[in-house]
């Protein structure tokens with residue numbers, strides 16, 4: 274069900290593991306990949322595996338991409354907040370959601386400070402990966418073909434998100 278990025282992703286993982294702890298602690302590094310290891314919410318991979326469903330784990334922790342049109346959140350039209358499926362941090366206001374036709378939940382703007390950008394060179398393309406600012410879970414990518422007012426398309430994996438309706442009823 275999930276398209277995993279294995280080849281180049283494995284190389285990146287190995288490189289990160291090789292970085293000494295001291296280098297990761299001071300996060301002024303422009304190497305955004307290093308920053309990705311020091312989110313405010315930190316769990317071991319074993320803890321993440323136990324917290325998340327296998328599908329959530331593959332996307333949030335291993336940067337897999339869910340198959341298009343598989344997330345019910347594509348069709349979510351209620352007012353509310355889209356939160357991180359990993360740590361619950363609020364990420365997007367429903368007022369910034371739009372139908373992009375891509376098959377993935379799409380937004381033109383995140384909540385302030387909610388996400389971080391990481392340069393993604395997998396698949397021989399340079400894309401801008403979007404991660405949760407708090408737990409650094411992989412959410413998706415941002416592209417510059419979105420609608421006004423930002424012109425941005427935050428293309429998110431629905432499985433990486435959790436929707437909380439404004440009225441507080443169950444999603």
Ligand SMILES: *[C@@H]1O[C@H](CO)[C@@H](O)[C@H](O)[C@H]1NC(C)=O
Pocket residue numbers: 354366367368
């Ligand atoms: C979401 O956007 C609406 C409309 O702009 C606004 O009234 C509401 O306060 C926003 N909610 C959050 C959580 O930012």
Ligand SMILES: [Zn+2]
Pocket residue numbers: 357358359360361362405406407408409410
């Ligand atoms: Zn998170």
